[in-house]
Ligand SMILES: Nc1nc2c(ncn2[C@@H]2O[C@H](COP(=O)(O)OP(=O)(O)O)[C@@H](O)[C@H]2O)c(=O)[nH]1
């Protein structure tokens with residue numbers, strides 16, 4: 001790889017890169033076809049999926065098919081019920097999941113005695129079809145699980161999160177059993193574990209061992225649930241103030257595993273990326289849909305006379321949704337700075353990608369122009385594998401450009417997000433051994 005040549009190219013203006021592109025390709029020769037194609041490789045799975053959609057050569061037909069695939073993803077709902085006793089931390093947990101701070105008009109009020117008997121929905125700020133339902137408290141003396149579930153219209157939820165802080169109570173088990181009997185999944189979240197740890201440390205400062213305390217809490221919950229006849233209960237220890245610690249990631253993984261298709265995708269997108277693992281999972285989930293966005297973005301280019309006329313607003317809005325999904329937008333970075341007690345400028349310094357630093361149409365156009373220069377080789381590859389694509393989208397070049405713009409931006413945003421998390425939560429130690437790519441001047445570095 002001759003990455004050392006890149007500083008030279010960086011000094012060239014974009015116009016001169018285009019006009020000298022023979023020279024550019026000459027210098028790229030050591031990278032050459034094989035490497036270049038590898039760098040611009042279009043995933044086989046994407047090509048296979050595309051081929052099955054592009055059976056017809058009618059642009060309108062293909063474009064409406066692709067659009068309806070994306071629509072069905074966007075129409076997917078996720079209804080999450082959060083239940084438990086009053087004061088267990090339901091509203092705080094909901095706000096943490098939605099990334100909303102206390103005082104935000106969209107947030108659930110916390111620390112207040114519940115007075116309502118009806119469930120209250122809270123919409124995800126980025127994904128309006130994802131709703132978290134703050135259910136009435138379960139702690140009343142006359143509590144009856146079946147009656148309660150009917151009252152809250154249990155059928156409409158995809159699954160239940162039962163939250164309990166401090167002691168395990170009979171109501172919890174009763175509710176869990178009733179939820180399971182009604183054919184729904186429940187996940188038992190033992191909340192406020194930060195508080196338990198603090199109390200335990202105060203009680204036995206010399207003998208305090210975090211791992212042991214956590215294990216004791218988990219074992220107690222499991223024992224009690226099993227005693228009530230629940231065979232394989234799932235218990236997660238969580239602190240809503242420190243989602244990046246304890247079992248929150250395991251909770252997310254378990255939920256994702258047990259949901260299917262679109263719902264899994266939506267869940268992965270809706271949960272906050274509080275660990276580098278979550279960032280990677282989000283990235284992989286988003287990646288699967290890139291070809292659809294790229295294809296839609298380049299249908300305009302099939303019009304005669306505009307070989308690289310891409311739908312820039314569509315690309316910009318897709319890129320913006322990636323950015324926000326990884327929490328790289330201004331509001332999310334500020335919120336993370338508060339949660340992590342770090343100055344926001346320190347977190348923002350970790351954002352190194354071209355689009356992360358300058359999210360503008362100019363930057364996007366610049367990357368697309370570069371992609372067009374390299375794209376000839378890859379376009380040929382695409383043409384060979386999906387011949388019909390060539391007729392649809394002006395030599396496949398614009399498709400390749402859009403595909404690579406989205407791919408490389410997604411990768412770079414994910415790297416930015418990981419760097420931000422590492423700095424926010426001081427994960428440097430855990431991160432040793434994991435390599436970051438060099439800072440990227442343009443998409444080819446990715
Ligand atoms: N230390 C700690 N306190 C929490 C946590 N979650 C909630 N709380 C506090 O517990 C109290 C009740 O929380 P709230 O969300 O209103 O409970 P709800 O009645 O179940 O909705 C509030 O003072 C919260 O700040 C947590 O994870 N850790």
Ligand SMILES: [Mg+2]
Pocket residue numbers: 087090091092108109110111112114134
């Ligand atoms: Mg509440």
